[in-house]
Amino acid sequence: MDKYLNIIAFNIPWPANYGGVIDVYYKLMVLHNCGVKIILHCFEYERPRAKELEHVCEKVYYYKRRTGILSNITLLPYNVYSRKDPALLTNLLKNDYPILFEGLHSCYYINNPLLKNRMKIFRECNIEHDYYYHLYKSEHQLIKKCFFLIEAWRFKTYQMVISNADLIISVSTTDANYLQKEFSGNHIEFIPCFHANEQITARPGKSDFILYHGKLSVVENERAALYLIHNVFCKLSNPCILAGMNPSQKLLAAAAIYPNITIEANPSDERMDFLIHEAQINMLITFQDTGLKLKLLNSLFAGRHTVVNRLMLAGSGLDSLCCIADTPEEMIHACNNLMNVPLDESAIIQRRKLLEPFFSNKYQGSRLYKMIYEE
Structure with a gap:
């Protein structure tokens, strides 16, 4: 029937x-x-x-x-x-x-x-x-x-x-x-x-840039992006990209000051997929512990290293797959450490064990x- x-x-x-x-x-x-x-x-x-x-x-x-x-x-x-x-x-x-x-x-x-x-x-x-x-x-x-x-x-x-x-x-x-x-x-x-994501597509190896991604027109995401620009990305030597829909002039102006920070506005699906896969680090933070954290799943299925604050993980059960950093100092330290660490097959296997059954x-x-x- x-x-x-x-x-x-x-x-x-x-x-x-x-x-x-x-x-x-x-x-x-x-x-x-x-x-x-x-x-x-x-x-x-x-x-x-x-x-x-x-x-x-x-x-x-x-x-x-x-x-x-x-x-x-x-x-x-x-x-x-x-x-x-x-x-x-x-x-x-x-x-x-x-x-x-x-x-x-x-x-x-x-x-x-x-x-x-x-x-x-x-x-x-x-x-x-x-x-x-x-x-x-x-x-x-x-x-x-x-x-x-x-x-x-x-x-x-x-x-x-x-x-x-x-x-x-x-x-x-x-x-x-x-x-x-x-x-x-x-x-x-x-x-x-x-x-x-139907399966883990993260690629072994490493690259030289850090990515924050989200719908940049959402106030909560803009707040997170500005926090990263002013407190973390500006103090790193590696290229840092913030990618997402409809960034405000305020956000564009904040990034323009720093030569290593770029905003990619309204990237195509193909471009966003490329960025998530190729970034050495997907940096994700939030200031609230409820709701959808889809960008976290996307990063773990498709990206290399994922650095998050604890609020991003709340209720997800995915703590073991991420590097947790709650202060700007911890985030900077995590980024500097992970930029030289290739993603290896053992880490991908660990993700597959946790993600592919329950999160499929x-x-x-x-x-x-x-x-x-x-x-």
Whole structure:
């Protein structure tokens, strides 16, 4: 008997070129490969419609986000209320299949009484009130700062709607522990990010440059990039590259001062893949311990050495595969040491033992399939 699934995505998950949509897209792929017929509902936001999604979905519905000031005049989070569309509810009621809500942003209808008897799965991608509070602390523009603080408060209040889910899937054990305390009566499982890596592709040997990569327009990533420029990269003699989408003028100006620091804006998928594979060190830091850490998985599957702070590892179980450095002095010391250490086959074998079983899309897709259709 055919298995069907409604998936509500907060954005159009193609191209799969930043954290949240990468998890959504490769989840679509693996569920499709498991034989699930997917009805995808996605909100249009700064990305064009994608014919590529039709290859893995039975049907794709698109909905316009209601952005602007009026969508902010609500006690609900702006990022939830702006994804309110009666057409979405109408389309969900055309069938009785399970519904997967991708992130709290997509949950406007999760507590709708018309969906009371439907199986509902919630995919957590951040503890949103923590995430927005960290954005508030990182932001310097007053209006944005106020918005992030208000949004953090609204998400803190709103998150109780998660209790309507029959199954809650977290992206880290840290987040799973938090959700277990908040929703002790719910079924909660940890499934790490779905991603582009089918196997370990890290290359033995060494190179001469250090890489930081991420969506540079995100305040949290910009903060990390600026921290590395001012406290670590400027004190190294090796070339340092920061690569990602839409860097701000502030970030470009900060890097321009130093001859060994380069920013690569909006690299192609091929170029980003080359950089991650060829860098001697993938340097990754964060200032919050929740949510998707997809760049960590990408670096461990495809890169050579990975230097991280402890917050980047929180709840991942991947500590043994990384060099941990929490202060600028520790990061500088780690980089200077590792620049002369080739990645060898034994390190790649160690990664394969830990990453390829539990962190493979196929394994986690099979687990998710069983949770939805066999439990």
